[in-house]
Structure formats: structure tokens, C-alpha cells
Amino acid sequence: MLPEQHDILFSFIAIAFALFGIYVFANVILNCREREGANITKWGGIFGAFAIACFSMTVHMFSLVQADQLAFFFSTYLWLVVILLITWGVFLKSNSMEAQSPPIIRGFFFWTTVSLLLAGYTNWLPQQRSDPPPREAAVVGDLTMEEFAEMGRVIIFGAKQVAGQKSIGKGQCPLCHTFDPGDHMGRCPNLFGVEKRSHDRVKENRYATSPIAVGEVEPSSGIVKGKWDEVPEEYRRQHGPDEFTGEDYIRESVMCPTCYVVKDFGNDGDTRSPMPVIIKPPISLSRTEVNAVIAYLQSKDTPGEFATVTVPLPQDDAGNTGGAVVEDTSSDEDAPVFVTGNEDMQTMINTLGCPLCHTIPGIEGAVGELGPKLHEKINAPQRIKDPNYKGKATNTREYVRESILDPGAYVVFNEAEGESFPDGLMPTTFSEMLSVRALDKLVDFISQTEAPAGS
Numbered sequence: 001m002l003p004e005q006h007d008i009l010f011s012f013i014a015i016a017f018a019l020f021g022i023y024v025f026a027n028v029i030l031n032c033r034e035r036e037g038a039n040i041t042k043w044g045g046i047f048g049a050f051a052i053a054c055f056s057m058t059v060h061m062f063s064l065v066q067a068d069q070l071a072f073f074f075s076t077y078l079w080l081v082v083i084l085l086i087t088w089g090v091f092l093k094s095n096s097m098e099a100q101s102p103p104i105i106r107g108f109f110f111w112t113t114v115s116l117l118l119a120g121y122t123n124w125l126p127q128q129r130s131d132p133p134p135r136e137a138a139v140v141g142d143l144t145m146e147e148f149a150e151m152g153r154v155i156i157f158g159a160k161q162v163a164g165q166k167s168i169g170k171g172q173c174p175l176c177h178t179f180d181p182g183d184h185m186g187r188c189p190n191l192f193g194v195e196k197r198s199h200d201r202v203k204e205n206r207y208a209t210s211p212i213a214v215g216e217v218e219p220s221s222g223i224v225k226g227k228w229d230e231v232p233e234e235y236r237r238q239h240g241p242d243e244f245t246g247e248d249y250i251r252e253s254v255m256c257p258t259c260y261v262v263k264d265f266g267n268d269g270d271t272r273s274p275m276p277v278i279i280k281p282p283i284s285l286s287r288t289e290v291n292a293v294i295a296y297l298q299s300k301d302t303p304g305e306f307a308t309v310t311v312p313l314p315q316d317d318a319g320n321t322g323g324a325v326v327e328d329t330s331s332d333e334d335a336p337v338f339v340t341g342n343e344d345m346q347t348m349i350n351t352l353g354c355p356l357c358h359t360i361p362g363i364e365g366a367v368g369e370l371g372p373k374l375h376e377k378i379n380a381p382q383r384i385k386d387p388n389y390k391g392k393a394t395n396t397r398e399y400v401r402e403s404i405l406d407p408g409a410y411v412v413f414n415e416a417e418g419e420s421f422p423d424g425l426m427p428t429t430f431s432e433m434l435s436v437r438a439l440d441k442l443v444d445f446i447s448q449t450e451a452p453a454g455s
């Protein structure tokens with residue numbers, strides 16, 4: 001039997017059990033009706049609960065991967081059915097019913113036994129279908145540099161690629177950056193060749209003084225520019241030379257983007273970087289994750305070659321308090337990002353990544369600057385009045401909804417820079433990440449955002 005058939009068999013048995021639970025419920029109700037003195041509320045309640053439990057467990061089984069399905073079936077579901085059968089026996093006995101076992105029940109028992117034997121047998125066969133690997137296996141223990149760089153790749157691009165979508169992982173980097181030669185998106189540097197340039201950047205004249213001088217503290221990140229040994233303990237490089245290396249430059253670029261702003265990619269005359277500090281919310285990478293990302297960036301331009309990587313593997317990392325155990329980075333990336341609307345607003349917005357590009361009043365850490373400040377209570381009515389507005393919205397909520405689902409409908413003009421905000425930068429995939437309820441909540445929230453008093 002093929003694993004797929006195996007799956008189908010299990011789903012089939014689960015459905016049969018659910019139907020059986022409902023059948024028993026109906027049977028009990030009928031019997032109670034026919035018999036004087038049988039307590040219909042009590043027995044109906046008990047068997048109704050069984051029917052609902054069977055039904056919800058069946059539904060639950062469809063959301064599990066094969067291995068978990070088996071475990072759940074044998075550890076939980078089967079027991080429920082056994083207890084159901086025993087309770088049913090008690091019911092029939094206690095009401096001294098005749099014909100306690102109608103033919104359909106005998107048939108059911110026979111069929112269930114055969115199915116279980118079959119299922120048990122197929123469970124012995126090697127599992128061929130590729131379910132996601134057990135989570136710990138991929139990240140615990142000794143890694144090779146290739147695996148570590150791959151971990152960095154997954155943090156950046158996510159584990160799963162969805163056809164037609166930009167692949168974006170926890171690190172969110174591809175929202176802004178491109179990685180292949182010649183692929184430019186406009187507002188952020190292409191990270192192709194970053195390993196090479198990382199050694200030269202610090203030698204540029206600009207580096208010493210712009211936008212802040214070496215040795216000065218950069219306020220938004222709290223990092224001292226150009227001093228690798230003054231990086232907070234948790235993220236500090238543990239080995240290697242005393243001078244500022246290429247690794248230090250990349251580390252500084254992601255932990256303190258404003259320590260050095262690549263020419264023409266900054267705001268306010270290149271004095272501030274629009275890139276988020278990746279060890280702070282919403283991205284919040286851990287020490288090991290930052291190292292993995294650096295390992296990927298240092299090796300990606302030379303596939304299969306890891307000589308240029310200078311970060312330590314987790315197991316060789318003296319400052320890594322977690323030993324060789326790497327945090328579980330796979331869980332977030334396995335599932336595509338999705339927001340149901342049950343989360344609080346801060347979590348919803350962080351999960352979607354809006355703070356990377358937008359400053360949003362009321363959302364902590366949302367100080368992104370690649371897109372307009374979201375002051376929609378005032379902005380939206382103005383946009384709709386703009387003669388250039390070609391969208392369909394007639395009020396604030398509609399405008400906000402349109403901006404989220406179809407950002408290109410109206411491209412906002414950036415007064416401060418004297419040019420339009422980049423069209424095509426805001427992802428067009430939010431409709432796939434939001435439930436209807438979540439979109440409503442988000443639209444409600446964004447529609448009432450306004451500039452904080454006194455600014």
C-alpha cells in the first residue's frame with residue numbers, strides 16, 4: 001500500500017467513526033423514545049457528546065501530517081471509540097433492550113477490525129512520503145557549515161517557496177533586498193557581492209565619519225560604530241583578529257543599519273537608514289540566527305565553497321549560551337504567514353511585516369520609513385480627493401482596504417524626498433495572508449491612525 005493510500009484509509013476510518021458516533025446518538029434517542037422511563041436528556045447528552053467528540057477529532061486529523069495522524073489515532077481516537085462502545089453496551093443493558101446488536105453493528109465491528117489490522121500492517125511499511133522532518137532533528141546537534149549557511153538561507157527566504165510569490169522568511173530581507181546580479185529593486189542595495197564589499201566598506205573615507213563617527217553611539221540601535229568588541233555581549237564576535245573585519249561590517253549593517261548608510265539608499269541625505277534593526281522587533285533574530293544569516297551572506301556568491309565564512313558554527317561558539325542546540329527556526333517558516341484575526345493588533349501587524357516599511361502610531365517598534373507614515377485618518381480622505389487618484393475607494397475604510405490589497409492603485413507622493421514612494425515595493429500578497437476577519441480588523445485599525453499629539 002502506498003503512503004497516500006494509507007493516508008486515505010486513515011481519513012476514511014476517521015470519517016466512518018464520526019458517522020458511527022452520530023449513528024449511535026440517533027439510535028439512543030430512538031430507543032429512549034420507544035421506552036418509557038429511559039432518561040432521554042441524560043443518555044442523549046452523553047452520546048451527543050461522543051458524537052461531537054468523534055466529529056471534532058476527525059476534523060482535527062485532517063490538519064495533521066501523516067506521522068502525527070497515526071499517533072493521534074492510536075493514542076486518542078481509538079480509545080474514544082472503545083469507551084463509546086462500552087458506554088453503548090451499558091445503555092442497552094441498563095434499559096434491558098432486546099436485539100442489542102443489530103446486524104449493522106456486527107458488520108461495523110467486522111469492518112473496523114479488518115481496517116485496523118490493515119492500518120496496523122501498513123504502519124510497519126517504511127514511510128515514503130516526505131512529511132516535514134521532525135523539528136528538532138534539523139537544528140539540534142552538530143551542524144556543518146553548509147547546513148548552517150542553509151539555516152541562514154531559510155531565515156532569509158523561508159523554508160517553503162510558494163509559486164508566484166516572493167519567498168520571504170522570518171528575516172524579511174527579500175521584502176527590500178535583491179540577491180542576484182543585475183536584479184535591482186530600487187530602494188535597497190542588491191546584496192550580491194556583499195562578502196567582497198564588506199572588506200572594503202570600512203576603508204571608504206565616508207565610513208569614518210558618515211553619518212556618525214567611529215566610536216560614537218548610534219541612538220536607534222545603541223551600538224557603538226566601528227567597535228566590534230563593544231557590541232552587546234550576546235551578539236559579539238568571539239574569535240578572530242583585533243581589527244574590524246568584513247564579518248564585523250556585515251554584523252554592524254544588520255544590527256545597526258544607521259552606523260553606515262550605503263550612498264543614495266538612506267533617508268534625509270543618507271543620514272538615516274530605512275533598514276530595521278534585525279535584532280529588535282518585529283524581526284528579533286537571536287545570536288545564532290544572526291550568525292547563520294552572516295554565514296549565508298558570506299558564502300552565497302560562491303556556491304559549495306565556505307572558505308570565506310568566518311562566523312563560528314553554533315557548537316563552536318563560545319558565547320552561545322544554548323550550547324550546540326539551535327533555537328527552533330523551522331516552525332515559523334514551515335507554514336506560510338497567515339493571520340486569523342484572533343491575534344492582538346500588535347502581533348498581527350508584526351507578523352505581516354508592515355512595521356518594516358511604515359511608521360504606525362500605536363504600534364510599538366513600527367518606525368519603518370520606506371513607505372508613508374500611516375496617518376490614514378487624515379491621509380486617506382486627501383488621497384481620494386487628489387485629481388490623480390484613479391482607485392475605486394470613496395471613503396477612508398475603502399481606501400485603506402484598497403491600499404492593502406492593491407497597493408499599486410494609487411502611489412503616494414513623498415513630500416520630504418520630492419518624489420513618489422517606490423511603486424511595487426509594498427507586497428501585493430497580503431490578501432493571501434489574512435482571513436476576512438483579520439482584514440476587517442486591520443482596516444478598522446489603520447483607518448483611525450493619526451499623527452500623535454504634539455508632532
Ligand code: HEC
Pocket residue numbers: 156171172173174175176177187188189191194197201250253254257258260261262265266273274275276278293356357368370
Ligand atoms: C525595510 C527594508 C529592509 C529590510 C527588511 C532589510 N534591509 Fe538591509 N538594507 C536596507 C537598506 C535601505 C539598506 C541601505 C542603507 C544602509 O546602508 O543601511 C540596507 C543595507 C544592508 C546591508 C549593507 C549592504 C552594503 O552594501 O553595505 C546589509 C548587509 C543588509 N542590508 C542586510 C540585510 C539582511 C541580512 C536583512 C534581513 C535580515 C535585511 N538587510 C533586511 C533595507 C532593508
Ligand code: HEC
Pocket residue numbers: 175176352353354355356357358370371372373374375376379380383400403404407408410411412421422423424425426427430442446
Ligand atoms: C516592503 C515595504 C512595505 C510593506 C512590508 C508594507 N508596505 Fe504599505 N506601503 C509601502 C510603500 C512604498 C507605500 C507607498 C507606495 C504606494 O502607495 O503604493 C505603501 C503604502 C501603503 C498605504 C497607503 C498610505 C497612504 O498614506 O496613502 C497603506 C494604507 C499601507 N501601505 C498599509 C500597509 C499595511 C497595513 C501593511 C502590512 C500589512 C503594509 N502597508 C506593508 C511599503 C510597504
